[in-house]
Amino acid sequence: MIKINENYLKLNASYLFAEITKRTNEFIAANPDTKIIKLGLGDVTRGLPPACVKAFHMAVDELADDATFRGYGPYTGYEFLRTAIAEKEFQAFGANISADEVFVSDGSKPDTGNIQELFSTDAKVAVSDPVYPVYVDTNVMAGRSGSFKDGKYEGILYLDSTEENNYISDIPNEKVDLIYLCFPNNPTGATVTKEKLAQWVEYAQDSKALILFDAAYVAFIRDDSIPKSIFEIDGAKEVAIEFRSFSKTAGFTGTRCAYTVIPKSCTAYDSEGNKQSVHSLWSRRVTTKSNGVSYPVQRAAEAAFSEEGAGQIRELTSYYLKNASLIRDKISGLGYKVTGGENSPYLWIKTGTDSWEFFDLLLNKAAVVTTPGSGFGLCGEGYIRISAFNSYENVELAMQRITDILKK
Numbered sequence: 096m097i098k099i100n101e102n103y104l105k106l107n108a109s110y111l112f113a114e115i116t117k118r119t120n121e122f123i124a125a126n127p128d129t130k131i132i133k134l135g136l137g138d139v140t141r142g143l144p145p146a147c148v149k150a151f152h153m154a155v156d157e158l159a160d161d162a163t164f165r166g167y168g169p170y171t172g173y174e175f176l177r178t179a180i181a182e183k184e185f186q187a188f189g190a191n192i193s194a195d196e197v198f199v200s201d202g203s204k205p206d207t208g209n210i211q212e213l214f215s216t217d218a219k220v221a222v223s224d225p226v227y228p229v230y231v232d233t234n235v236m237a238g239r240s241g242s243f244k245d246g247k248y249e250g251i252l253y254l255d256s257t258e259e260n261n262y263i264s265d266i267p268n269e270k271v272d273l274i275y276l277c278f279p280n281n282p283t284g285a286t287v288t289k290e291k292l293a294q295w296v297e298y299a300q301d302s303k304a305l306i307l308f309d310a311a312y313v314a315f316i317r318d319d320s321i322p323k324s325i326f327e328i329d330g331a332k333e334v335a336i337e338f339r340s341f342s343k344t345a346g347f348t349g350t351r352c353a354y355t356v357i358p359k360s361c362t363a364y365d366s367e368g369n370k371q372s373v374h375s376l377w378s379r380r381v382t383t384k385s386n387g388v389s390y391p392v393q394r395a396a397e398a399a400f401s402e403e404g405a406g407q408i409r410e411l412t413s414y415y416l417k418n419a420s421l422i423r424d425k426i427s428g429l430g431y432k433v434t435g436g437e438n439s440p441y442l443w444i445k446t447g448t449d450s451w452e453f454f455d456l457l458l459n460k461a462a463v464v465t466t467p468g469s470g471f472g473l474c475g476e477g478y479i480r481i482s483a484f485n486s487y488e489n490v491e492l493a494m495q496r497i498t499d500i501l502k503k
């Protein structure tokens with residue numbers, strides 16, 4: 096008899112986006128003539144940067160010709176892309192990362208979800224609350240939690256990210272083994288300071304823990320005092336892994352390309368307490384389970400680092416930041432406390448009411464779709480997330496409608 100992995104049965108049915116879709120569809124059915132504006136999902140809306148498109152086309156043409164055809168590529172990514180990433184995204188900012196410490200993949204969702212496979216089932220996991228749900232669910236699937244009770248999985252340490260700590264979780268008083276940090280944060284849009292990140296690195300060093308640093312939204316940072324990479328912090332190369340993606344940076348959510356940086360000095364321990372190389376373990380996993388990312392996609396990603404591509408990406412992310420700034424101005428002008436939206440495409444609005452109630456108000460009275468904060472964790476109750484991924488015109492219209500219903 097084939098038995099299932101019963102950890103899957105512990106998963107709290109994630110009804111967040113399904114429920115948003117259901118309520119949105121009900122509204123559309125009842126109001127077929129109303130234009131609905133979606134500021135809920137974190138998906139980009141604008142076309143790929145022209146430099147990436149050009150490189151994409153050229154690479155497809157290469158594949159069409161026997162003389163330049165390429166079959167399976169290197170498991171961990173083509174050298175041209177790994178080198179461009181190491182030089183332009185890390186070395187240029189003083190982080191000493193080499194090309195062979197970069198693993199190219201088809202997404203940060205799979206990478207942040209799969210990385211936990213390298214660690215023991217009894218590893219104690221800490222996440223912030225609210226949280227990007229992938230970190231939690233993948234650890235539940237792997238058996239690192241008890242059951243779901245009162246909005247939390249037993250066995251997982253949830254670190255409150257609230258107004259009181261500027262949405263940056265405090266260092267725990269107890270020892271944990273695996274810590275997920277995400278900055279600029281989804282969902283709160285909060286950013287971290289170098290000092291705070293250094294405290295986390297110190298904690299990881301003292302506890303022999305590992306930090307999984309998700310920097311999927313790094314391209315939205317405009318303030319130079321905010322760290323872009325955890326590897327800007329001394330000592331991080333022994334205790335941290337960083338995840339980055341072309342999804343929000345260059346509009347690759349459908350195209351798929353990301354990378355994970357694991358320094359060769361990054362360490363975890365075997366049951367005897369001997370040091371083991373996390374880089375070697377992930378290398379082994381990738382070569383066993385993946386055949387890499389398609390050649391045209393990697394060429395398109397490489398073009399993001401050309402002078403032309405970098406300029407277009409800057410323009411693309413600035414477009415969404417302009418939306419974010421408008422949302423921030425309008426919503427805070429209505430008297431609500433707003434976090435994010437300055438170095439991030441997300442805005443976290445303190446509504447002071449039940450998240451779903453506020454979601455329904457905006458949907459039913461303004462035809463604007465947002466995301467209820469409670470879907471990201473207990474600390475998200477009383478908040479909604481607004482995403483800046485839409486056209487400026489739609490954001491303007493949404494803000495006008497929201498102002499009309501909320502102005503006091």
Ligand code: PLP
Pocket residue numbers: 137201202203204205207227277281309311339340341342348352353
């Ligand atoms: N990490 C965070 C924090 C995200 O918000 C997302 C997507 O929304 C991802 C990772 C997924 O990135 P990718 O498209 O590369 O899988």
